Amino acid sequence: FAIHAMLTAILETDSIVEELITTSKTIFDDYFKKIERAHELSKQESDSLSKIRVWNHNIYSVKFLQNLGLSVFGERAIWNPLCAGTIFSYLCFFGNLEAGCAMVDCHAQLRITLHLFNALLVNGIIQKGELPMLDIFYNSFKSSKGLWEGSLPKRGELVQRFWICFGMSVKDAKRMAEKAKQHVRRGFLTAPGRLDSRDESFWRGRKMTHIEPAEIATSFRRICNRDFHDVVDNYHTPEQRRLNKGTDHYLLAVRTNDTLDAIDNEQQILSFNLPSCGAIFEQFICSLGRVLQWEPLLASGMGTSILRNDKRQGFVVLFVQHLLGALDFADDPYDHYFLDVPLGRASSTFMNIFFTHLEPSNVVWFQATAEAKAEEETDS
DSSP states (O other): OHHHHHHHHHHHTGGGHHHHHHHHHHHHHHHHHHHHHHHHHTTSSTTOGGGOHHHHHHHHHHHHGGGGGOTTSOHHHHHSHHHHHHHHHIIIIIIIIIIHHHHTTTTSHHHHHHHHHHHHHHTTSSOTTSOHHHHHHHHHTTTOHHHHSSSOOOTTSHHHHHHHHTTOOHHHHHHHHHHHHHHHHHTOOSOOOOOOHHHHHGGGGOOOOOOOHHHHOHHHHHHTSOOOTTOOOOSSOHHHHHHHTTSHHHHHHHHHHHHHHHHHHTHHHHHBOHHHHHHHHHHHHHHHHHHTTOHHHHHHGGGOHHHHHOHHHHHHHHIIIIIIHHHHHOSSGGGOEETTEEHHHHHHHHHHHHHHSSOGGGTBSSOOOHHHHHHHHHHO
16 A cells, blocks of 8 residues: 555656656755765864864765765756655754754854854843844754753843853852953953963863754654654644554554654754754854954963863853853943953954855755745645
8 A cells, every 4th residue: 555655656757757856956956065065164164174074074074975976877866756755854963963963063163153142132132033044053952952951041140050061060160250250251362371281171071062953953852762652633633642552553543643743843943954053153253363352362372271272162262151151141241351362343244244145056956845834724
């Protein structure tokens, strides 16, 4: 019966099969063009993603999936609805979500971006709706333990919560938050001095939580983890449930419908090419450091070899203690100055410019329709 149903579906689409082939091939090829572009972008900075083992391992794993589209057989054999759907499932859930979640924050680039976005939101410097791409990531990753270690942080806990999600103990995170508060309240406007031994020691013992794709997408949890413990039946009547509950066909129908609903609801985040987004967020972080005039400090390592050898660690110290510190504790976070730069104003302006001018075709690999459907329903 299943084979008959699939063959019937293929035959019923025969009138538009050429269009399906062309569209499928275009989407597939475009995905890997974005991966190649991300690979090239990852080599541009001196402290680049290309030096990160997690990035390199996963970028080649994703590239390997391009073999699924090799033209060994006729186009109809590969790009018919059945086979094309299977290929795109591998690409979406294994390549884009599983590998993508490992890559999008492999240099802490996503957590820095979203913690800054959250801090600007809670201070009213940026409003929801201004930057749609960041809104989507913010909403999709708000349940990620790796990024937040709990609920979204509020003003007064921005510094402490970032250090906790960066692998620091609660005790040390509180100490660093108090130190940031003192810097802000005393109006330290110049470069920080050498970090003390307690600041240096924690870098060696940090334990960060990885981003799990199952926390981002319910569809991944259903399809890849086979986790159906919280499925909801939205389609059967009470009478149908009473007659069929417990049967195999009822269970299959409920799980299938719930999974399809999850895919439909998650179209926007699924449509983002996450490895490409990882390269874009990295570009944003590196550029932000230059905008805020931090390059000389990062080159010096701020008096410790640990930070000199890994500029991202040095960036995090400046980002949390000074930028997040200002947004957490300053009386006027928008115009709090450090190194003659108004931190809230400069960071929010640059974030707005960077993501407003970002070309969607560089990060989106298929057109999500959930928003369009919602608009149609509203109009009707």
